Each structure stands twice: as structure tokens, then as C-alpha cells.
Amino acid sequence: MKRIFLCVVLALVSVSITSNAYPAVTVKVDGSSTVYPITEAVAEEFQGAEKGKTRVTVGISGTGGGFKKLCNGESDIADASRPIKPSEVELCKKKGIEYIELPVAYDGLAIMVNPKNNWVDHITVKELKKLWEPAAQGKIKKWNQIRPNWPNKEIHLFGAGVDSGTYDYFTEAIVGTEHASRGDYTSSEDDNVLVQGIATDVLALGFTGVAYYEHNKESLKLVPVDDGNVSNGRGPVLPTYENVTKSLYQPLSRPLFIYVNKKSSERPEVMRFVEFYLKNAAELTREVGYISLPDRAYDLALKRFADRRTGSIFGGHGSQVGVKIEELLQKK
């Protein structure tokens, strides 16, 4: 009996010694899985720099889920791959939460297929719409229904889930109406699941933030997109760093954000985290595979945060297609 008791005490003591002995403070972030790689990198570097004094938790409930948490006061920061939309503005207003909108990066939404897929060399926006619009549910099931010279085989679709900002943006940009799409595909708020699916299925096609392509290049094949609009690049365009920065990859280029709860920003640890984020975003964004904003933009964002300017420069209307980086800067 005594021996057991001693063992338990020993276990507790060892746990205590290894756990933090100082009460630590926590910054809660939740939201988009597109923005997640950036926030994860920032959180990791930040916690290292703070030597355990501050903790950061990062969830991936999707942009919609992240906003719900933010506006319910359950999180400090929301990762978002689209601007805040009317219903979320309402919710925040109702709960008395003010938010500070900060752009952190640019993304070129990537359309991908399996590397062994040798029939897709490019895809047009019209074809994407035919594939993903609500009318396609249950009807468009084979590759050759999209383009006649593609194989007569099943097409397996992988895409963002409905709580994902990527989903909102994609439907807005491709189908034309936010939140309108077919429902019979593998949907997940976790882009890793989508990458795994596409990488292991010859008949797959899917879309995620471009960082997930960059990190899994050997397992995926990127498909250039043709939007039929000559003014921003003739023919099919790939989401490379140059193309996105020069606004040539349309309509699938979009800004990524974090939204900070104004009251939370008054806590020193949140303030330090956000400042760290914006100061290191240029480098970390590129490291994880996204397109960083110009340095001017980050300076302006820092100033916006220092001034605690609330509200959205997008008017709270949700996804907007074709926002160019210069526009973003001017709106500041």
C-alpha cells in the first residue's frame, strides 16, 4: 500500500517539476485553417521568445467558426481567410465586441490534382463553376462531363468545409454566390485532410490555400487557372509569388487577415503577440508558402493596431473578389 502511495506522490512531484510553476497567461486564437500555418509559425516563434511566460492556443474551426468564437468573447484573435460578413458584424455588435482588422498576407487559392493526373494542363473559371455549383450535385460526376477529351472516369472532389473562409471565397469567386456549392464532396476545415486525399487519389481534384501546395510539392500537381480576362494575364496563370503580387492570378487571389478583439488587445500579452505577428509576418508568411504583403502594408497595419482602429475596411460585406494589393494599401 505504502509503495503505491509513494509511486503516486513521485508521479505528481515529477509532473509538477516539469510543469510551469508560474501561472502563465494565454492568448487564444481560432479560425481559418488557411491562415493557420502562418499563425502556427508565429505562435511557435513567439512562445520560444517569451520562454514559456505566454501560451498561445491555435484552433482550426474555420473562418466562420473563428468569428463565432471571437464575437462570443471566447477567443482573443480570429484567423480569417475572408473579411468579416454582415451576420458576424451583427453578432459582434450584439455581444458588444469590437474588433481590429489586420491583413497579414496574400493567398493564391490553388487548384490541384494528383501528380499522376496527366490529362489536366489547365482549367478555366467556367469549368470550375460547372464543377462546383449547386446544380452539379449528383449530376456532374465524371471528368469528361467537364471537358470531352478528359477521361470517362469518376472525379473525386476535395474542398474546404462550409465553416471555412476559403469555402466562402471560392464560392463567391467561382460560383458567383457566397456559400452556394454542391455538397457531395470531401469537405474539411482541415486542409491537411484535403492534401492527403488529393495526393493519394489519381482521380482527385481540390482546392486549398497555396501554402499547402508549397509544402507538399512532391505529392501534388498545381493547375493553372484561366479566367478568360486578357487584361490580367493571357491564358492560364499559376499562383506564383510574382503572379499574385502583380494581381495576375485572378479571381483566386485574396488577402488573409487576423481580427483582434479590442478588449483583449489591452492585455499586454495579446499586444505583444500581435506586434510580434505583424513584425515577423513578412518573413514567416513567405516561409510557410504564402505571399507576403509589401513592408509598407505591415507598417500601416501596425499603426492601425496601435491606434486600435476598429471596424472593417471592407464594409463588413464578406468576401470580395479581385481585391488587389494596391487597393488594400489605399484603403488604409
Add this chain to the structure above:
Amino acid sequence: MSKQIRRLKERLIEGALLLSALFSIFITAGIIAVLFFETFEFFKEVSIIEFLTDTQWTPLFAEKHFGILPLFAGTLLTTLIAVIVAIPIGLTSAIYLSEYASDRVRTAVKPALEILAAIPTVVYGYFALLLVTPALQMIFPDLSGFNALSPGIVMGIMIIPIISSLSEDAMHAVPMGLREGAYALGSTRLQVATRVVVPAAFSGIAASFILGISRAVGETMIVAIAAGQQPRLTMNPFVPVETVTAYIVQVSLGDTPTGTIEYRTIFAVGISLFVVTFGLNMISYWLRKRFREEY
């Protein structure tokens, strides 16, 4: 200590003991209450007919469908494959251990088989996704990375001990007299095993099958990792599907806010799962009791 105080202490202890025993009922009551309450709220918004008969599960999309059939199809498909793997192997193994193997072999092998059951399911999930699926893709090049075949096979391996162990116990309990009679009539060992012992132990063996099925139906991690997240009403084992349990995990990973219809869907499917496994377990329990009574 005076007699009264001692008696009072005893009474208190006895009360505490009784409460502890009753606690298990509170647990079941709690499960049913929680599931029931959220499901009740769910069915205020969705008709039960639609839930049971609609062939699409798209609760979160613009065009909402709340038919649980695709999820159940995924569960059924993976369970079926698991059972096809586990029953022949498990039963054959049980016959061998009960009727053929020497005591030494049996005492060595039985605990080794139990190891299969003790392995955490997340390990089996890893195995299914990273070993079995690529291996199968060499045989079937069209096999999707997420499919029902791979987790089905791995689940089958996981439940072999359940079937083998319980069937073997059931067969072991058959009185020697029955076997001896058959031997006396000139039967081979295999004939004795298959024509006398197995039928005699049938309810125990059937109970083990049903318990294995129940375990496969309720399995979560293996299918969450390897079967996919696409609810699809199909019997094709080569494509991504989604089981009831994997759906609950998918939604929980996103940590949905309370009170939304999304949150409630996991309880609605949860209660369906509970009902099915409860039913299977009850049948198995009844079968085992009946078998026990016969001797």
C-alpha cells in the same frame, strides 16, 4: 470508540458504497439524457422521416440534407469488410485452439492474441493509412487514398481476438461427453469440431460475432484516419466514405458552438449509434446467458 459511533460510521460507509454502485446507473441515465435532449432539439428542426430516409448528408451546406443513410452506409461497409476478415479467421483460430492445440500452445497463444486487442486504435489508423492503403494500391491502382477497404481490413484484424477468445471459451465449455460420443462413432477431429462442438456452442459463438460487429460499428479512430470524410451512399469499398463515428470527430475537431444545428447533428447521429450498439450488445448478452443456462 463507542458502539453507536461505530455503527453510525458503518452506516455512512454503507451509504457511500450504495451510492457508488448506483453511480453507474447515473452514468447511463446521463448518456441517455444528454443525447436525448440535444436530439430532441435537433428533431424540432429536422423531421425524423427525413433523417432516416434522405439519401444525402449535407447538413452544413446551403442546400441542407439531413439523411443519415450515407453515414450509416459508411459504417455498414467498413463493418462488413471487418467482419468478413475477422469471422473466418477468428472462428478457425478458435476451433484450432479449443479442439486441436495442446494446453501449452493455448496458454502461450491466448495472451499473445489479447495484445492485438490492447493496441490503441490510433496505431491501427496509422497502419491502415500508411501501410495497408499503399499496399492495396499496388494491387488496385484505382484505389483512392481514402477508402473503406483498408480500414475495414485493419478493423477486422483488431476484432479477431474478440471472436476467437469468446468462441473458444464457448467451445471449451462444451462437455467432453458430446465429443467422446462422436469420436466413438468414428468421426474425425474436424468433423467433431464442426458438427458437434460448434453447433453446441452456437449461442456463445454467435454472441462473439455480434460483439465483434458492435465493436466495429463503434470504432472511431481507424476510420477517422483512413476512410475519408465524404458521406456517400455506396457499397463501393474503393472510394472515400464517412462513417457515423468519423463524422462526430470531424465536427468535434472544429469545436462547434453550443446550440447550433451543427452541434446538434453529432448528438442525433450519436444517439443512433448508441441505439444500434446497445441493441447489438443486448442481443449478445442474451445469447450468452441462454448458452450458459443450457449447461
Add this chain to the structure above:
Amino acid sequence: MNRNKLSKWFDSSFYIIGFASTLIGLAILAVLIIDILIDGAGRLGWQFFTSYPSRKPEAAGILSAWIGTVWIMVLTALLAVPLGIMAAIQLEEYSKKSWLTNLIEINIANLAGVPSIIYGLLGLGLFVRVMSLERSVISGAATLAILVLPIVILSTREAIRAIPFSIREASYALGATKWQTIRHQVLPAALPGIMTGIILAMSRAVGETAPLITIGALTYVAFLPASPITYEFPFISFQGLFDPFTVLPIQIFNWVSRPQKGFFADAAAGIIVLLIITFLMNAIAVWIRHKHSKKIRW
């Protein structure tokens, strides 16, 4: 004559078939373990055990995961063991055969077969939401405690049942009350069996993933729950109980879900650790059972 020969042939070939099917499962297990060792052994080391998870596979480690596992196990045991033993004592020593006892017994047998994710839903609905304990260590431990309770009860009952009645009679003859008999005679004698049951229950708990995911154990946790011993007054803190956490199987799940090949090695290494813990616990339980079954001479 032909049929007889055929049946004889079947009979002798069955030795091989039967033996083979018995070993198939084990053979596949061996393949699995060898594969995992190949994939993961390279990652094991001091760095792996003392690092937090990271976006870079080479830098990732299981620190938050294994500490979380220890927290959860200790708390689960603290909750489930007293409750389970008390319930078992009640059912074995005190309860008379009645409809209530029958109901309780069927209930416990049934709970043992409920899929673990249902316990997760119970934990989510009850501990996380209704009791507002949030996705914390205490919610996780409470959920797992309920899950392993049937195992503890069943094995304790068996252990108590194995004690011959003569021991109790002798105790009564010396004037002891029922509770004194239980506390000083029956329980100590049943202790090895009870220990075995507890260890088996804990080895089940250590590998449970689904219920903890359902109550919201996060997959990215790069910190530890607050220590119960602090440097400031009053030197004891329960803050840690309410902190977010992760455990080893969930960390493995997170790494398996990441497509980068580097993370598979991390997952495999984590699995090696998890398997070692599980096998060790099972081995200890079997050893205790074996050692004490030899000693007892009633």
C-alpha cells in the same frame, strides 16, 4: 471410401490451417511493429521528449503530449479507482439479489460495450457545456474515468469473489463488523487482483483518443498545464486542472493527419512511445497477477 479419405485429409490439413489463422493476426502485428520501428526509431531521443510540437517535423516533440497523458492518467485514476472499488464492494458484499442489483449489473455490462465516442459526447454535453468546465484537463479526466469505471468494477468484483468465505467467517468469529472485515481482510487479500484491474483500465485509458477529441482536447498545444505546486502563496494551485491539454494519442493523430512525410516519422516515434507504455502496463498487470496467484494458499 473416398469420402472417408477426403475427411481425413481435411482433418490433417486443418492443423495447418488452424495454426495459420491463429498466427495471422500475430504475423500482421509483427509487420506493423517492425514498420513502425523502422519509421520512427530514428526520431527517438532527448530532443523528441523535451520539445513541443512544431511546424517543422524535425523540431517537433511530445513534451506537451506525454505530460498531458500523465496528468490525465493520474486524475482519471483518482476519480475512477475509489468509485469503482466502492461500487464493487457494494455489489459483492452487500447487495442482495434484487431487481435493482440486476439492473445495476446489466447496466455495467452494457456500459463496457458502449463505443468510446459516446462517452465523449456525454463529456461534451455534461462536463464541458452544462458544468462549464470547458475543454480542460478535468473534463477529460472525468470523461475517461466514467469510461474505465466498468473495467475497474468488474475486475475488483472478480478479485473479491476469489477470496474464500472462510476468511470472512474467521473475521466475524473474532468479533469484527462487516466493514472491518472488508477493510482489513478482504480488500488487502484482493489487492493484487484489484491492482491488475486498475492497471488494465489505465492502459485502456492511455490509448483513448476519440472521447478526448470530442470534448475538445486541442491538437496544437505548445505548453503545459499549470503546475499544482507554485512558487507563490498558497503554494498549491488547482489552475492546472482547468487548462487546455493534449495527450499522446491525439498528438499522434495530429501528425498522421499532416501530409508532409516528415511528420510520419514523428507519428511513428510517438506510437513507439505509446506502445511501450501500453505493453509495459499490461506486462506489469500480468506479472502481478502471476506472482500473487502463486503465493496465495488458501
